[in-house]
Amino acid sequence: MKKKRIKIFDTSLRDGEQIPGCKLKTKEKIKIAKKLEELGVDVIEAGFPISSPGDYNSVQEISKNISNSVVCALSRALEKDINIAWNAIKFAKKPRIHTGIGTSNYHIRYKFNSNKEKIIEIAEKAVKYAKKFTEDVEFYAEDAGRTENIFLAIVCEKVIKSGATVINIPDTTGYCLPKEYGEKINFLKENVKGIHKVILSTHCHNDLGLATANSLYGVINGAEQVECTINGIGERAGNTSLEEIVMIMKQNPSLNFYTSIKTRQLTDVSSLVSKYTGIKIQANKAIVGMNAFSHSSGIHQDGVIKNKVTYESINPRDVGVDRSSIVLTARSGRAALSYRYKKLGIILNKSSLDLVYSIFLEYADKNIEITDKELMIILEKAKLNKKNFLHSDIRINVI
Template structure:
């Protein structure tokens, strides 16, 4: 069975930048956009041009700097927005306008003070107007996660009829459970006329920690595009993490899916986005967190040393981490890990020496969070001097490691 390609729509520069305090200037946006192009993303959502003159300029400059990916600009279902988006995209080699409107009862009643019929009409008019500027028009049904499936199908069918080439089904508030979101995508695939002629897209938020799971459920049930961000940054709790969804697809061949992402560039672009945005990556973040390939438990360390796959489903080199798995020495580490780290430093200990060093190591490790290479050398020095019973010398050594 032929594998199905999943298109990666990166919105780091638009939805990702909506994090409070995460303002990027034009130069930083171009730098990130170029790295996204090298990474192999299919679409770069460059910004929301009508939101500010600076965002308009950034979208224009990105269009001039990028050749391969589609450059996408966001707009509301408002003619002014759409016109400005079209103007900002004029230098793009491949362009897309991303326009849409809220479709849930909550949005229709409270955000727009409108009716379902009027919302469908506004959606149609937005798509028709966007087609005057670009051929590729993506329509988003905001809050689709909480939208009745029958009404959502009517909206999708209407905009497809008037030229939408991509339909985005956002779980705007991170409301859906994976099964519910998958059923929604499947329902649209089976009940919307013309749906097989367009690209169906997921856009999931992480309010309940389900963004990646929902996106996965969406593509399993027929969506062909995933909208995501580097490091999972974005509005509130963030968006689907690009590195997570890409590596899930890569590691699970039975899904029969693939992307064009060069995964060995993931670590470097994660660091770049973190540096430019000032958004630190949490240590236990999947794939790109500093602890993602670190091991401190003695049982795990022993397994990793014997065969990496015992406690890692991903090879660190596959995401661009070249110093391999990290064996972190703590009070929970065993002899195997200690011996491994000493060998890395060029010290090969016999069993008796290792037992002596390990007893000293544990005394220090109980008082410190982590033992460094420099401290390992000091521990070895103490072990070598222990037989001499030189109390002054041992006291000096312990002070060097801040353990008395």
């Protein structure tokens, strides 16, 4: 069976920048956009031009600097928004206007004080107006996750007739369970006339920690584009993490999906985004966290030293990390200690390793992590004779 290509829509510069405490300069946004293009991102959502003059300028400059990726600008379903969005992206080689409106009962009643008929009318009008500027128009049904499937299907059918080329089904509040979100996508695929003419897109938030899972179930059920951010940054608890969804598809051939992402660049792009946004990457973050390929448990360390596949389902090099790391802590065993000494060019026989290990534990109980410098201090404290070494490639002080 032929693999299905899933497009990656990165919204780090739009939804990602909405994270509190983050404010990117235009030059920084351009640098990130260029890196995203090099990474292989299909669509770069450059910003929300009407939100501020600074954002407008950033979107426009990004549009001038990107050649291969689609450059997308967000707008509300208002002519003024769409005009400004177009003026910001009109220099792009591949421009896209992303317009839409809330479709859930919560949004219709409390946000717009409106009704379903009026919402459909606004949606149709917005897509038709955006279509005057560019062929590529994406429509978002905000809070689709909490929108009744039948009404959502009606909205989708109307905007398809109006000229939408992509339809975004956001789980705006991170409300859906994966099975539920997948069923929603499947319902649209089976019940919307003309759905084969458009690309269905996922846009999942992480309020309940389910953004990546929901996006995965979305593509399993027929979505062909995933909207996501580097490091999972974004409003409130963030968005689907680009590196997570891409590596899930890469590491699981049974899914039969692939993307255009050059995964060996993931760590570098992740670090760049973290640097410019000022948002630190949590140590245990999947794929790009500092501890993603670090092992401190003795059982795990022993397994990894023997064969990395015992505790690593991803080759670190596939995401741009040189190697796994064996971190020495009070939970480390003799195998890890011996391994680290070998890295320093020192091979100990069994009796000397036992002696060094007993001293090591004393140090480890008092320190978070044992460094190479401390390893040498431990070795000297053991007062080993040269006969205790099977081999040594470096000079050490022994008695």
